[in-house]
Amino acid sequence: MKRLIYICAATAVLFGACNKSGGDAVMPADGGSGQGGSLARFTIAQNYLYVVDDMKLYSYSLADAAKPQIKSTTNLGDNIETIYAYGDKLFIGSRNAMYIYSISDAANPEQLGQASHVRACDPVVAKDNYAYVTVRSGNTCGGTVSALMVYDITYIMSPVLERTITMHSPYGLGVKGNRLYVCNGAAGMNVYDITSPTNPQLVKEFHDDTYYDVIPTNDLLICMVEGGTSLYQYESSQELVKAAKISN
Secondary structure (H helix, E strand, C coil), X not given: CCEEEXXXXXXXXXXXXXXXXXXXXXXXXXXXXXXXXXXCCEEEECCEEEEECCCEEEEEECCCCCCCEEEEEEECCCCEEEEEEECCEEEEEECCEEEEEECCCCCCCEEEEEEECCCCCCCEEEECCEEEEEECCCCCXXXXXXXXXXXXXXCCCCCEEEEEEECCCCCCEEEECCEEEEECECCCEEEEXXXXXXXXXXXXXXXXXXXXXXXXXXXXXXXXXXXXXXXXXXXXXXXXXXXXXXXX
């Protein structure tokens, strides 16, 4: 399937929503589904485009991808930062909580659960019954903790914090198979084995750049780094080989 990379600035022009930290997303040309970075303020799932601003979630039908039609506007609360789609759910990160919404009815997202935690900017990704969240201190969100947090979301109405891993300065993150990629700012990127979902094991660190967000695709790991984008190819052993760096 042909893929296009939609840059956050372009989405800001159309919908007035953009994450100051980045927010690139890989989206298919037919608008059916997409893979976005964990810092994104927009995502595509079930032929719908979902966009968040500081307080609201906007749901656009892509039945005609050239002419998105808004179907609903949902009040979320204050200080919304990020959105991530997984299966029939949206994981929405704010400065003081992670919200989980069902999109079983794609036009009308419905809140299922919420996990409140320390105050920080919160990118979220999910796999099976677990969600991974980063919080970062020393930013405009007022956080005092820098960490990777692991939530059990088996009971979606009440996520349970299972583990907290202290980090240097975590930003975005992504998951593919049994690997979790966590961008650690100027400290590089950490790669964790999540075969045991609640006990991530550090297997590799990259220190060649300042990493902000990642988008795992079928054949590439797309990394938003200082000054541009780095592309890594997957080897059969799950090792990464740097293919290119595209400067801004």
